[in-house]
Amino acid sequence: MTRPDIRSGALIALEGIDGSGKSTQARRLCSALEERGLPTVFLHEPGNSEYGDRIRQLFERGRSVSPEEEMRLFLEDRRIDVRDNILPALAAGSVVVMDRYYFSSMAYQGALGLDPERIREENEEFAPRPDLTVILDVLPDTGVTRIRARRDVPNSFERVDYLVQVREMFLTFCSDDVVRVDATGDEDAVQREIQEQVEKLLSARGMLPPR
Numbered sequence: 001m002t003r004p005d006i007r008s009g010a011l012i013a014l015e016g017i018d019g020s021g022k023s024t025q026a027r028r029l030c031s032a033l034e035e036r037g038l039p040t041v042f043l044h045e046p047g048n049s050e051y052g053d054r055i056r057q058l059f060e061r062g063r064s065v066s067p068e069e070e071m072r073l074f075l076e077d078r079r080i081d082v083r084d085n086i087l088p089a090l091a092a093g094s095v096v097v098m099d100r101y102y103f104s105s106m107a108y109q110g111a112l113g114l115d116p117e118r119i120r121e122e123n124e125e126f127a128p129r130p131d132l133t134v135i136l137d138v139l140p141d142t143g144v145t146r147i148r149a150r151r152d153v154p155n156s157f158e159r160v161d162y163l164v165q166v167r168e169m170f171l172t173f174c175s176d177d178v179v180r181v182d183a184t185g186d187e188d189a190v191q192r193e194i195q196e197q198v199e200k201l202l203s204a205r206g207m208l209p210p211r
Contacts, residue, residue, distance in 0.1 A: 016136035019143025051077035136183035
């Protein structure tokens, strides 16, 4: 297996179940890094490809394809994002902050019965492994309550019973470079913990300018 790893930047992925605050925290992290003078790129999945459009249709209209076909759509959308956005930004020395990446595929499609390790292998054939993955952890009831507060009705990816399995899957991925952050608390406190983890990484890489 060939892993693309030509980078002078850093790749950081924020992961977690729906309603865990990924998008908010990813954008706040980008702003904080830019304030420190680091070139930063924010990306989210699904992307803006034709495959990403089909995935969004599944979100809105309900799942109408097999788990294997769903996985294929995510894989092809990510392949385009890696080629067009992620690898060029890393090669240019930017910090790339992802709002979801392939650990989401491992968790969400893994909860549908696909093998998470096979999903990892298929992705890492073309997608660089993050330097740091932060799993924002909330209970599924909390996530769905937040979803309802912002747009009333959860979609087919956001059922509590399904998110229970997805959360359990995410927590099995924790390792040296995949860290759990409790995202149930105050938004500022969650951001401070994320920044602490990111600053530790970037300082070790010699990328973070002194305050």
